[in-house]
Amino acid sequence: MAGPGAGEPAMEDERSFSDICGGRLALHRRYYSPSCLEFCLSCPRISLRSLTAVTCTVWLAAYGLFTLCENSMILSAAIFITLLGLLGYLHFVKIDHETLLIIDSLGIQMTSSYASGKESTTFIEMGKVKDVIINEAIYMKVIYYLCILLKDPVEPHGISQVVPIFQSAKPRLDCLIEVYRSCQEILAHQKAASTSP
Amino acid sequence: MPRLLQLLWAQLSGPGMVLKAFFPTCCASADSGLLVGRWVPEQSSAVVLAVVHFPFIPVQVKELLAQVQQASQVGVAVLGTWCHRRQEPEESLGHFLEGLGTLFSHEPWLQLCRERGSKSWNCKATRRQGPTPLAPACEDQVMLIFYDQRKVLLSRLHPPAALPERQAGDATASAGGLAAVFDTVARSEVLFQSDRFDEGPVRLTHWQSEGVEASILVELAKRAAGPVCLLLACLLSLVSAASACRVFRPWPLSFIWSKLSTCEQLRHRLDQLTLVVSAHRAEGPAQLMRKANTLVSVLLDMALGLLLLSWLHRKDRFAHLAEALVPVADRVAEELQHLLQWLMGAPAGLKMNRALDQVLGRFFLYHIHLWISYIHLMSPFIEHILWHLGLSACLGLTVALSILSDIISLLTFHIYCFYVYGARLYCLKIHGLSSLWRLFRGKKWNVLRQRVDSCSYDLDQLFIGTLLFTILIFLLPTTALYYLVFTLLRLLVVTVQGLVHLLVDLINSLPLYSLGLRLCRPYRLAAGVKFRVLEHEAGRPLRLLMQINPLPFSHVVRTYRLPSCGCHPKHSWGSLCRKLFFGELIYPWRQRGDKQD
Numbered sequence: 001m002a003g004p005g006a007g008e009p010a011m012e013d014e015r016s017f018s019d020i021c022g023g024r025l026a027l028h029r030r031y032y033s034p035s036c037l038e039f040c041l042s043c044p045r046i047s048l049r050s051l052t053a054v055t056c057t058v059w060l061a062a063y064g065l066f067t068l069c070e071n072s073m074i075l076s077a078a079i080f081i082t083l084l085g086l087l088g089y090l091h092f093v094k095i096d097h098e099t100l101l102i103i104d105s106l107g108i109q110m111t112s113s114y115a116s117g118k119e120s121t122t123f124i125e126m127g128k129v130k131d132v133i134i135n136e137a138i139y140m141k142v143i144y145y146l147c148i149l150l151k152d153p154v155e156p157h158g159i160s161q162v163v164p165i166f167q168s169a170k171p172r173l174d175c176l177i178e179v180y181r182s183c184q185e186i187l188a189h190q191k192a193a194s195t196s197p
Numbered sequence: 198m199p200r201l202l203q204l205l206w207a208q209l210s211g212p213g214m215v216l217k218a219f220f221p222t223c224c225a226s227a228d229s230g231l232l233v234g235r236w237v238p239e240q241s242s243a244v245v246l247a248v249v250h251f252p253f254i255p256v257q258v259k260e261l262l263a264q265v266q267q268a269s270q271v272g273v274a275v276l277g278t279w280c281h282r283r284q285e286p287e288e289s290l291g292h293f294l295e296g297l298g299t300l301f302s303h304e305p306w307l308q309l310c311r312e313r314g315s316k317s318w319n320c321k322a323t324r325r326q327g328p329t330p331l332a333p334a335c336e337d338q339v340m341l342i343f344y345d346q347r348k349v350l351l352s353r354l355h356p357p358a359a360l361p362e363r364q365a366g367d368a369t370a371s372a373g374g375l376a377a378v379f380d381t382v383a384r385s386e387v388l389f390q391s392d393r394f395d396e397g398p399v400r401l402t403h404w405q406s407e408g409v410e411a412s413i414l415v416e417l418a419k420r421a422a423g424p425v426c427l428l429l430a431c432l433l434s435l436v437s438a439a440s441a442c443r444v445f446r447p448w449p450l451s452f453i454w455s456k457l458s459t460c461e462q463l464r465h466r467l468d469q470l471t472l473v474v475s476a477h478r479a480e481g482p483a484q485l486m487r488k489a490n491t492l493v494s495v496l497l498d499m500a501l502g503l504l505l506l507s508w509l510h511r512k513d514r515f516a517h518l519a520e521a522l523v524p525v526a527d528r529v530a531e532e533l534q535h536l537l538q539w540l541m542g543a544p545a546g547l548k549m550n551r552a553l554d555q556v557l558g559r560f561f562l563y564h565i566h567l568w569i570s571y572i573h574l575m576s577p578f579i580e581h582i583l584w585h586l587g588l589s590a591c592l593g594l595t596v597a598l599s600i601l602s603d604i605i606s607l608l609t610f611h612i613y614c615f616y617v618y619g620a621r622l623y624c625l626k627i628h629g630l631s632s633l634w635r636l637f638r639g640k641k642w643n644v645l646r647q648r649v650d651s652c653s654y655d656l657d658q659l660f661i662g663t664l665l666f667t668i669l670i671f672l673l674p675t676t677a678l679y680y681l682v683f684t685l686l687r688l689l690v691v692t693v694q695g696l697v698h699l700l701v702d703l704i705n706s707l708p709l710y711s712l713g714l715r716l717c718r719p720y721r722l723a724a725g726v727k728f729r730v731l732e733h734e735a736g737r738p739l740r741l742l743m744q745i746n747p748l749p750f751s752h753v754v755r756t757y758r759l760p761s762c763g764c765h766p767k768h769s770w771g772s773l774c775r776k777l778f779f780g781e782l783i784y785p786w787r788q789r790g791d792k793q794d
Contacts, residue, residue, distance in 0.1 A: 032730055033739050035215055035340070101728065103741070105215045105241070106340070106374075109728055121727040121746055125374050193215075 017175035019044075020143050025171055027178065035104030037186060039179050041169045042097040046115065051086075058082050091116040095168040102183060104190050108132075108148060110165055122163075124148060126190060130159060132183045134176050144173045146180060216322045216337045217242035218307060219378055219743070221346040224248045224279070225311070227402040231297065232276045232307060233262065233388075235381045240374045243276050243307055244381045246346075246388055247403040255300055257398040268387045277307025277322075298323075305337060320738045342728070344743045346404040348720040349382045350389075352745050353482055355724055355756060375726055429474040437467060462599040462701065463592070465761075470495060486757055489710040494759065498593035498704060505597060506590045515587060519580035526572045526608055530565050533611070537561050540679065549675045557679055561615055568611045595701045602697045609690045616687035617782065623680040624780030626669055633666035684777065708757035712750065719747035 011031040019025050023044035030038040062078030094115040101109040107125040114120075130149040137143050146165045152158035166176075219234075219242060227248045234245040249258055258275065265273050278297055298306045305324040311317070320339035354376055389405045391397050454460045469491045509515060541558035543549070586604075590597035606613070635641060636659070641652035654662070714721050723745045731740040748756075776783050 032733050035338075036730065036739050038730065101730070103340075103728065103739075106217065106342075106728070106741075111727070123725050123727055123746065127374055 015178075017171055019170045020172060021170070025169055025175065027171070027175055029178075029182070035186065035189070037102045037182055039100040039182075040097055041099075041166055041171060041175075043095055043169045045096075046090075046094055055082055058085075087116070090114065091118055098166050098169050100165055100179065102186050104186050105193065110163075112168065124150065124163065127151075129187075132180065132187060134173070134180055135162070135164075143170070144176055145170070146176050215241070216305065216307075216339050217342055218309070218320065218322075218339055219244045219342050219344055220309070221245060221247075221404065222343050223346055223404045223406075224402050225343070227279070227281065229280045229282065230278075230402075231258070231301070232279050232309065233273060233401075234276050235272055235385075236274065236276060236303070237377050237381075240377065242374070242378070244378050245276060246273065246382065246385050247401045247406075248279050249275075250400040250402065253399055258301075261399050265385065265388045269384045271381055271384050273385065273388065274303055275301035276303055277309065280308070280310040281313060282310070307339070309341075316732060317734065317737055318740065339738050341738055341740045342743050343731075343740065344378070345720075345745075346382060348745055349379055350386065350404070351718075352379070352720050352723040354379050355722065355748055355752070379723075426474040429470070433467065433471050433474065437471070440464075440467075457599075457603050458698070458701075459596060459599040459603050462595055465705065466495065466498075466593065466595070469759075486708075486711055487759065490708040490757060490759055493710040493713070494705070494707065495593070497709060498595055499591065501594035501704075502590040502592060502597055505594060506587065509587055509590075515584050516580060519583050522579055522583075523572060523576045527569065529608075530569045530572075530611075533565055534562060536682065537565075540682065544678065547674065547678065549678070550672055553672055553675050557675070561618075564611055564614065595704050598697050598701045602694050602701075605690065605694055605697070612683070612686050612690055616683045619676075619680040619683040620780050620782055623676050626673060626676050627780055630666065630669050630673070633662050633669065636662040637666055680780065702761045706759045706761040708754060708759060711753050711757040715747060715750060715753045720745040722748040722753060724748040724752065 012029065014026060014028045017025045017027055025044070026042045028040040028042070030040070032038065058081065059078055062074050066072070066074045091114060096113045096115045099109075099111040099113070101111070103109075103126075105126055107123055108129060109121060109123045111119055111121045128150050130151045132146065132148050134144050135147050137145060145167070148163045148165065149159045150161040150163065152160040166179075217240065224245070224247070228250055230248045230250040231253070232243075232245050233247045233249055234243060236243050262273050262275070265271070305322045308321040308323070310319040310321075318341060320341060322337040322339050324335055324337060356376070388401070389403050390409065391401060391406075392408050393400065393402075393406045394408065473488050473491050473495070509518075537558050540549075541554050586600050587597075589600060632642065635649065636654060639651060639654065640649050642648075643650040711722065725746045726743050727746045729742045729744065731742055733739060773783065
């Protein structure tokens with residue numbers, strides 16, 4: 001991979017891939033320096049069709065109950081439930097984009113941003129990272145996922161934990177290979193630096 | 198230096214480990230001076246703690262650093278120079294700064310430079326490759342990480358895994374890269390004690406240099422805490438001495454005290470309060486948090502209790518409650534009588550054994566009659582008793598709830614008695630049946646060997662055994678039905694009591710102070726850190742902002758949970774079903790200190 005050209009700002013590029021269900025994903029890569037790289041994977045947005053379908057179902061059910069019970073509280077309760085459900089879904093469930101930031105000699109940071117703006121971040125120090133690999137899983141069919149292997153403090157060659165990345169976006173193998181290659185470059189650089197005096 | 202030469206230089210110097218410079222955000226606008234901090238060689242990172250301004254006398258700077266090093270056990274040294282200049286660089290300042298490198302020798306020597314009013318930074322870290330001052334120097338790449346000094350000082354890292362035991366000395370901070378930064382800043386608090394209004398020989402810039410932070414309320418509370426704690430400790434020791442005195446020792450009273458959940462709760466609260474007002478200081482931050490949590494929990498408890506008391510007194514609710522209590526007890530007894538009449542007839546179409554049915558039914562009906570008479574005897578005094586018990590709500594809502602649970606168990610005492618009778622009868626029947634079934638098959642239980650052995654019985658033994666077996670089998674449905682009905686009633690009462698106990702447990706063990714801290718000052722409880730890449734220009738060093746990642750609420754509750762009475766079900770569902778089938782008595786909600794059945 002070529003480094004930044006003379007006089008250019010940090011290199012950015014954007015490509016589009018698809019996830020395991022067929023939705024469209026956008027991979028946005030920013031190359032800050034030879035030791036710092038950021039990948040941002042945007043998930044498909046919430047579809048208006050499914051939102052309308054769910055709202056209509058809930059309100060039809062509420063109207064059916066209302067005709068049975070003649071109690072108007074049911075209708076207001078249905079509206080309340082729909083609003084709360086939508087807010088809760090946007091704040092706790094729907095992930096807008098996932099970011100992976102690798103900083104050589106510092107660590108790897110994964111951020112999930114929810115549709116309501118909430119961000120949840122995890123940072124793993126480079127001293128704990130053993131390797132970044134693509135692993136296979138069987139879930140109705142064979143799917144691939146990228147994960148970070150953490151070192152075991154007790155046993156030097158053991159693995160204490162496997163941390164999967166891009167769990168909500170679930171990209172396909174072609175996207176994973178892109179990310180994997182760039183991560184391995186930086187990790188190789190890090191390993192060379194840590195073994196040299 | 199032109200960009201191309203810079204790149205060439207980076208290629209020639211080889212892939213060294215990138216040097217990380219942790220720079221406090223408060224010093225980003227400070228005047229030029231010396232960088233003072235700690236160098237961590239294992240992570241190749243320099244933690245800058247403060248900036249020493251011109252003019253200074255090098256000897257005094259070295260003295261100050263030696264003092265700080267002695268007081269805080271942190272290896273503080275001069276790490277390099279800081280230059281905050283205007284647009285045109287001053288040549289004299291540049292040479293002066295270079296000369297300082299020979300005065301305060303440190304490997305590597307850091308040179309940070311910033312143009313006033315712009316966001317472009319310049320960093321250089323030079324390292325000599327030989328022992329003599331004339332050996333060639335090589336440059337390392339520098340990565341700038343900004344951190345908020347105040348937040349890092351006040352926060353406490355909660356690592357996901359337990360770190361090994363710490364020993365004293367500089368080596369402790371090498372556990373974990375970022376934990377070292379937190380540790381360094383936290384232990385160098387003595388460096389931050391002087392602000393710019395002090396007339397000291399050395400002028401520093403750090404997070405407190407605009408004035409040391411303090412709060413009048415906190416200082417007053419600290420002064421007042423001593424005598425108040427002493428007074429409370431005396432009162433509490435008096436109370437515990439009174440409760441341990443000989444009057445309460447004899448057997449009937451001690452049995453009653455151990456069964457009442459109110460006494461258990463009061464004892465728990467007394468223990469907690471003794472811990473809070475004890476004279477010796479908290480050993481570590483965990484102990485301090487526990488004390489604070491306990492205090493807030495007790496205060497909230499008392500506030501809720503007083504609220505409940507004021508609500509009960511407002512519309513003369515005590516009188517209403519007392520008036521309603523006796524009819525409710527009467528109603529319950531009446532319903533039980535209806536139930537027994539139903540059982541004595543043909544319940545759910547089942548045909549019962551008439552004689553046994555009548556015996557059991559009349560036995561239980563007589564009990565109910567006794568119970569109703571007892572309640573009617575007590576009815577004039579109930580209002581007074583309730584009023585006095587209600588006063589105890591000012592000791593806390595948990596005490597009021599425990600009293601409620603005790604009142605429920607006293608009012609449903611007859612259901613408990615019926616359950617015990619039914620269970621014992623059923624248990625006896627089941628044991629008899631199983632042993633006679635063995636006889637039927639020609640086997641016997643060997644007590645010595647704890648197993649079933651074959652045995653030859655005499656004819657008359659077999660005859661009587663089979664007869665008894667038949668009798669018991671035919672009487673089984675009646676007993677089983679009574680047992681089932683009363684067990685269900687008892688389980689209902691136990692469930693209600695269990696819910697009350699769960700609520701009490703929740704109030705006891707919720708760490709409210711920690712939750713409040715997480716809500717209002719999230720940087721105090723840190724699960725880790727997060728980084729943000731700041732504006733980056735090609736050719737300039739990489740700049741990151743390190744922020745504190747607060748602990749999630751569920752982790753806060755799990756880490757700082759207060760120890761409670763331990764009222765949790767001690768049977769699994771499987772063993773509960775087994776006990777119910779064999780008629781053994783069940784006590785699903787066991788408390789610590791109860792005698793085993």
